[in-house]
Amino acid sequence: MKLFSKHTNVLPGFGPTLGFTIFYLCLIVLIPLSALVFKTAEISWQEFLEVVTDQRVLASYKVTFGAALVAAAINAVFGLLTAWVLVRYRFPGRKLIDALVDLPFALPTAVAGITLATIYSHNGWMGRLLEPLGIKVAFTPLGIMVAMIFIGLPFVVRTVQPVIEEIDSELEEAAACLEANRFQTLLRVIFPLLLPSLLTGFALSFARAVGEYGSIIFIAGNMPMISEITPLLIITKLEQFDYTGATAIATVMLLASFLMLLVINLLQKWSRKYAE
Amino acid sequence: MSLPAPPHKRVTAADGPTVTEPALVRWLLIAIALTFLILFLALPLVAVFSQAFEKGMAVYVAALTEADTLSSIKLTLLTAAVAVPLNLFFGVSAAWAIAKFSFPGKNLLTTLIDLPFSVSPVISGLIYVLVFGLQGWLGPWLQEHDIKIVFAVPGIILATIFVTFPFIARELIPLMEAQGRDEEEAAMVLGATGLQTFFRVTLPNIKWGIMYGVILCNARAMGEFGAVSVISGHIRGMTNTVPLHVEILYNEYNFTAAFAVASLLAFLALITLVIKTIAEWKVRATLS
Amino acid sequence: MSVKRTLLAVAVTALSTLSTIPAMAADISLLNVSYDPTRELYVDFNAAFAKYYKQKTGDNVTIKQSHGGAGKQARAVIDGLEADVVTLALAYDIDAIAAKGLIKPGWQKELPHNSSPYTSTIVFLVRKGNPKGIKNWDDLVKPGMSVITPNPKTSGGARWNYLAAWAYARHQPGGNDAKAKEFVTRLFKNVPVLDSGARGSTNTFVQRGLGDVLLAWENEAFLAVRELGPDKFDIVTPPESILAEPPVTVIDKVADKRGTRKVAEEYLKYLYTDEGQKIAAKHYYRPINAKIPTKLAKVKKLYTIDKDFGGWQKAQKAHFSDGGTFDQIYR
Numbered sequence: 001m002k003l004f005s006k007h008t009n010v011l012p013g014f015g016p017t018l019g020f021t022i023f024y025l026c027l028i029v030l031i032p033l034s035a036l037v038f039k040t041a042e043i044s045w046q047e048f049l050e051v052v053t054d055q056r057v058l059a060s061y062k063v064t065f066g067a068a069l070v071a072a073a074i075n076a077v078f079g080l081l082t083a084w085v086l087v088r089y090r091f092p093g094r095k096l097i098d099a100l101v102d103l104p105f106a107l108p109t110a111v112a113g114i115t116l117a118t119i120y121s122h123n124g125w126m127g128r129l130l131e132p133l134g135i136k137v138a139f140t141p142l143g144i145m146v147a148m149i150f151i152g153l154p155f156v157v158r159t160v161q162p163v164i165e166e167i168d169s170e171l172e173e174a175a176a177c178l179e180a181n182r183f184q185t186l187l188r189v190i191f192p193l194l195l196p197s198l199l200t201g202f203a204l205s206f207a208r209a210v211g212e213y214g215s216i217i218f219i220a221g222n223m224p225m226i227s228e229i230t231p232l233l234i235i236t237k238l239e240q241f242d243y244t245g246a247t248a249i250a251t252v253m254l255l256a257s258f259l260m261l262l263v264i265n266l267l268q269k270w271s272r273k274y275a276e
Numbered sequence: 277m278s279l280p281a282p283p284h285k286r287v288t289a290a291d292g293p294t295v296t297e298p299a300l301v302r303w304l305l306i307a308i309a310l311t312f313l314i315l316f317l318a319l320p321l322v323a324v325f326s327q328a329f330e331k332g333m334a335v336y337v338a339a340l341t342e343a344d345t346l347s348s349i350k351l352t353l354l355t356a357a358v359a360v361p362l363n364l365f366f367g368v369s370a371a372w373a374i375a376k377f378s379f380p381g382k383n384l385l386t387t388l389i390d391l392p393f394s395v396s397p398v399i400s401g402l403i404y405v406l407v408f409g410l411q412g413w414l415g416p417w418l419q420e421h422d423i424k425i426v427f428a429v430p431g432i433i434l435a436t437i438f439v440t441f442p443f444i445a446r447e448l449i450p451l452m453e454a455q456g457r458d459e460e461e462a463a464m465v466l467g468a469t470g471l472q473t474f475f476r477v478t479l480p481n482i483k484w485g486i487m488y489g490v491i492l493c494n495a496r497a498m499g500e501f502g503a504v505s506v507i508s509g510h511i512r513g514m515t516n517t518v519p520l521h522v523e524i525l526y527n528e529y530n531f532t533a534a535f536a537v538a539s540l541l542a543f544l545a546l547i548t549l550v551i552k553t554i555a556e557w558k559v560r561a562t563l564s
Numbered sequence: 565m566s567v568k569r570t571l572l573a574v575a576v577t578a579l580s581t582l583s584t585i586p587a588m589a590a591d592i593s594l595l596n597v598s599y600d601p602t603r604e605l606y607v608d609f610n611a612a613f614a615k616y617y618k619q620k621t622g623d624n625v626t627i628k629q630s631h632g633g634a635g636k637q638a639r640a641v642i643d644g645l646e647a648d649v650v651t652l653a654l655a656y657d658i659d660a661i662a663a664k665g666l667i668k669p670g671w672q673k674e675l676p677h678n679s680s681p682y683t684s685t686i687v688f689l690v691r692k693g694n695p696k697g698i699k700n701w702d703d704l705v706k707p708g709m710s711v712i713t714p715n716p717k718t719s720g721g722a723r724w725n726y727l728a729a730w731a732y733a734r735h736q737p738g739g740n741d742a743k744a745k746e747f748v749t750r751l752f753k754n755v756p757v758l759d760s761g762a763r764g765s766t767n768t769f770v771q772r773g774l775g776d777v778l779l780a781w782e783n784e785a786f787l788a789v790r791e792l793g794p795d796k797f798d799i800v801t802p803p804e805s806i807l808a809e810p811p812v813t814v815i816d817k818v819a820d821k822r823g824t825r826k827v828a829e830e831y832l833k834y835l836y837t838d839e840g841q842k843i844a845a846k847h848y849y850r851p852i853n854a855k856i857p858t859k860l861a862k863v864k865k866l867y868t869i870d871k872d873f874g875g876w877q878k879a880q881k882a883h884f885s886d887g888g889t890f891d892q893i894y895r
Contacts, residue, residue: 108519211396409643
């Protein structure tokens with residue numbers, strides 16, 4: 001509807017800002033990324049398909065995307081809970097916890113990986129407790145998931161948090177006046193409001209986890225067909241000086257990322273419409 | 277990744293029973309959330325600090341003041357000092373164009389800006405090697421003119437700019453879209469110039485968004501490991517950033533020093549907390 | 565428009581200013597690009613060489629070091645890391661640099677002993693007292709044994725591990741390639757974790773307490789014992805192993821461009837002097853000069869890459885390239 005009510009925009013600066021945006025985008029992101037595609041184009045379609053559908057590569061997609069999916073789902077549940085608790089409730093240490101959420105951004109991924117491996121290996125703080133129960137985390141696909149949960153959590157919390165902050169309390173009061181019980185209010189009124197941002201957080205955390213390398217290799221065990229992630233295979237190809245093989249797999253991952261992000265942006269559009 | 281709004285209309289437990297859960301449920305939820313966060317976030321942090329201080333304060337300080345560590349800290353600060361302002365300028369100008377105007381292809385542009393978020397760090401280092409490396413597009417020309425990009429400081433900065441590219445733009449776009457353009461239009465009608473409008477009207481409205489973006493961008497810029505590792509060349513004392521230096525120390529079986537240096541970056545997260553708390557407190561102060 | 569141009573100018577100036585920083589050193593500087601386990605060796609060696617060169621010529625020479633996985637390091641040189649000399653884990657990686665024209669062909673004949681001033685071999689690091697009684701390669705394939713080694717696809721050291729096991733099996737009575745393949749397959753079924761590099765594996769074995777035995781470079785094993793606890797580990801030198809020859813060479817293109825050829829060549833030759841050999845021996849490498857004393861145990865039989873595998877190119881293709889014998893283990 002807005003499309004038709006559009007009037008002439010009196011604000012200046014559209015040309016320079018858009019120009020600079022596109023220029024900088026091309027310089028930093030698009031031209032370098034296109035190098036990836038050009039490098040891959042050195043091999044034929046058939047070779048390309050052979051590389052990216054090799055048994056071991058397929059197994060690595062399964063491990064990487066599977067673990068990322070589960071990690072993102074866990075992050076969605078606990079990230080939503082965390083955001084809710086942080087915004088709505090008052091308890092000692094709340095500020096500290098709020099700050100802690102950004103930790104995975106600041107800690108170098110290698111440190112995160114080494115630390116997680118230390119904690120979850122069989123002589124570590126958590127490993128010692130879990131291993132007698134028959135749960136092995138370090139050097140199994142479970143370890144990959146733990147690392148992915150770690151790096152993805154802030155995305156969910158920080159996407160959902162502002163939306164919770166903005167929820168109008170009148171909505172809840174109205175629902176309560178209409179004799180809805182608290183659970184019904186949460187489920188029918190609040191949750192639909194949060195869903196778009198929650199999905200966005202889920203998708204961002206998923207996309208980040210799929211590409212992660214630094215923290216995962218320390219805890220994954222890296223066994224072919226079992227706990228080998230796709231970025232590791234890219235590195236493996238590079239070690240053999242097989243640049244085109246590496247860029248072929250990288251291109252597949254890039255396409256996956258791009259599709260992921262398109263979905264994210266559609267979700268956000270939907271979320272904005274929903275909010276109006 | 278959008279801006280947490282100033283907490284002006286925060287609903288608290290004190291507002292009455294109609295808009296919150298029973299106390300039991302509240303505490304249960306808090307307990308679950310805390311357990312999760314302690315397991316996944318606090319525990320690694322404690323592990324970093326406990327290993328860093330394992331051999332006492334003297335060893336900790338010695339590790340931080342060692343020459344190679346200092347040069348890595350310098351390089352990391354330099355990298356952030358170049359990458360963050362460039363991305364800030366880009367973020368503001370992209371947000372202005374995208375949020376205040378409508379044009380075809382806007383969705384695609386937004387998606388492309390997001391792209392670096394989800395590109396594997398392994399790939400984001402590699403692409404610059406493909407462009408500027410000796411076997412790459414510009415490599416031979418650069419070598420002839422004796423300009424070093426990859427395996428030198430400019431490459432490290434470029435890779436850092438890439439991985440932190442979307443942070444500030446991503447914070448500002450939704451915020452500026454939500455604010456619309458009425459205020460700016462009013463200012464223009466009243467005769468303000470474009471720059472005046474931006475600095476007097478827009479900037480005050482988005483300054484907290486900018487700050488959030490800068491904080492996140494800075495944290496990631498200083499902490500990035502994967503992409504920088506591919507492009508740094510690991511020359512001791514010259515092209516090692518703090519995260520790379522941590523890995524080197526660890527590989528030298530110098531675990532205490534490795535975690536001591538890593539704890540610096542963890543401190544960064546804590547400093548972020550302080551800045552953010554002050555910011556929120558100021559917002560509340562201006563509103564009341 | 566002008567804003568854009570100014571910004572561009574600023575960016576370009578900033579980049580080019582920054583890019584000159586590494587080239588600013590007034591005295592002679594060399595960059596030695598090496599693999600992981602040589603860190604401690606070259607700290608000592610560089611100091612000794614700088615002193616020697618100062619005495620001889622009066623020039624100050626500073627040697628910058630870069631360490632990392634051998635393959636990654638070779639790639640960095642190929643992609644433009646301006647190394648005057650490389651000191652890597654295997655000839656294969658240097659061959660890859662030569663293939664791009666940065667080093668003249670026939671580089672391995674430039675210096676004595678295949679351009680390898682020191683050698684090493686593969687040994688077993690076991691828990692103190694050797695509770696599992698590991699003495700030879702056979703013991704590693706026993707059921708229930710847990711063996712730690714890095715991934716041969718990403719680690720040069722691990723390739724030596726793999727080939728040592730292969731050579732051992734093939735030289736047993738009735739041994740052939742099929743038997744050797746079966747042997748390494750059984751060996752790798754006992755490997756619970758494949759780290760990407762040698763130091764990663766050492767940390768897995770030592771810090772995480774995983775595995776009964778670590779396959780390692782001899783010098784790495786000694787260093788790990790010294791650094792991480794002489795009371796916790798023992799080194800078992802198997803009666804048969806492989807002769808690992810880590811080669812060194814000057815990167816011709818870079819040395820000629822930077823005018824450092826003379827000092828770079830001098831640097832590598834110094835590795836062959838008594839002083840250089842003593843430093844290598846001190847860091848648990850095997851000096852090639854038999855007169856230099858070493859405390860390392862004699863290995864009865866050492867297989868070599870050239871005689872037993874027909875050189876690195878062939879070995880790499882047969883065993884470690886995609887679809888090679890190593891990949892077949894995990895099919």
